[in-house]
Amino acid sequence: MNATTTDKSLAISRRWQLAAVKIKAWQLAERGMATAEYAVGILAAVALALVLLKVFNADGFLTTITKLISGIFTKLIDWIP
Numbered sequence: 001m002n003a004t005t006t007d008k009s010l011a012i013s014r015r016w017q018l019a020a021v022k023i024k025a026w027q028l029a030e031r032g033m034a035t036a037e038y039a040v041g042i043l044a045a046v047a048l049a050l051v052l053l054k055v056f057n058a059d060g061f062l063t064t065i066t067k068l069i070s071g072i073f074t075k076l077i078d079w080i081p
Helices: 004-054 061-079
Strands: none
Touching: none
């Protein structure tokens, strides 16, 4: 083996080592991202649940839904010959 072959082998080896370090860094960065995404998703789900709870507990909600459903059934019955 001559000096240029050794230098080329060393350069290739260093590139592979650098690639391995970059992959490891990317994997570590992705690990934290998943946790943050889950936290944001949970907060969004809780906020949606609170909004729905507020809407369903409103005074006029049950009356409005009852009128809507009875109106739909009335129109369906009117269409039947």
